[in-house]
Amino acid sequence: MENLSVILKKLYGLLEELESTLAEEISQLSRAQINPISLQIISDNKSRLLSAINFYDEQRKQEERQQRIASPYSQKPKLAAIWNNITSVVRKSGELNQKSYQLMEMHMKKVNDVKQVVSRATSSAQLYGQSGNPSNDGSGNVYRISV
Structure with missing residues (x-):
């Protein structure tokens, strides 16, 4: 279970970083004139974060299968608390992503x-x-014209 806790904490940290990156993207896209270099850096960072999130999410699923437990981890209060934080950040990130899409x-x-x-x-x-x-x-x- 300790390994799952570490994975969930890492996933949560990456999701918080993604939320911050999405907020910066919205800030860039809200300007009248977009700085393409800054936007490319943000896009690259988002891509890196999404790859890492995918990796740790696969690790989470594998660990769940091995331990025969599943989210929202109602029988494990520490894991449930981390999972609640994760779902909250995912919800916020989804809203920010939608706003970013609209600005784009x-x-x-x-x-x-x-x-x-x-x-x-x-x-x-x-x-x-x-x-x-x-x-x-x-x-x-x-x-x-001749006259």
Whole structure:
């Protein structure tokens, strides 16, 4: 049982770190202009944390099978207390992740809107066609009129 306690404590610590990382991600995404380097560092850290969490969760499941016990560990008060902390942090992290997703969607919509505006502007302001000759779409042409 001691091994399971150590695993659960490690899992809890990693989940707290993930919660903190998600809060920082939301802070970055809440800004008007995103720093891509900072966001990449946060993303890499999140990926590392999720891998470690997955590893310790697999360790937890294996230890549960060996000891023939399962969460929420109602017969083991110390394990139950750690498990309650874990479920609380998981719930908070889920909420933060949802907020992060919404902010990311908002930024993606802005980027797509700007791309459409730029695309429309560049397609109508073309000075030369694919052949290298001036285009004949009527925009920007000079008309010579003799009287």
